[in-house]
Amino acid sequence: AQKVTQAQTEISVVEKEDVTLDCVYETRDTTYYLFWYKQPPSGELVFLIRRNSFDEQNEISGRYSWNFQKSTSSFNFTITASQVVDSAVYFCALSEAWVTGANSKLTFGKGITLSVRP
């Protein structure tokens, strides 16, 4: 069975600090996908990134970067120079590749609440 663990439940930083959100996953499949979603205080879920298990290259998008390490089953998310607008709940999720109709079923971690203080 798939499992996603986000051990950090709440993180509080001061604006401009860097912060890393940890995500550890478990799966028996060799082909799988990892995702991060953001849920700001307004409540909607915003897709941030999708990464497949064959692509271990780190990704950078502006102040956001992701570090995928299969050896430790981790897919960590770093926000550089955090801003107040980054305050949100961040979810890591795992999906197995489609086999028999199970396409895109996401298993979510419990989320990390990030508070960025001015």
Place this chain on the structure above:
Amino acid sequence: DAGITQSPRYKITETGRQVTLMCHQTWSHSYMFWYRQDLGHGLRLIYYSAAADITDKGEVPDGYVVSRSKTENFPLTLESATRSQTSVYFCASSEGLAGLSYEQYFGPGTRLTVT
């Protein structure tokens, strides 16, 4: 409007009543999903659908019924609402191709309170 919408956005109902939450998407995505979000549990999958007339159970299906007669609609019905079904419900949709897993796009959510 393009995208994925849910209605109602807020609903208060009494124990034992039947409630239907609506979900509509305009992308013609094959896959649609229903999740519930509760404190301490994150998001949990209730039901999903791979195409019109194809549905399957997720992690927490008990007490819920779904149907999908049209690609764009995926209603969720609570047949006899219980207080434990008080939650925020999210509908999502995604593309679907063999061997791939696409990101899901979520609706704005429905906050349901069962009294």
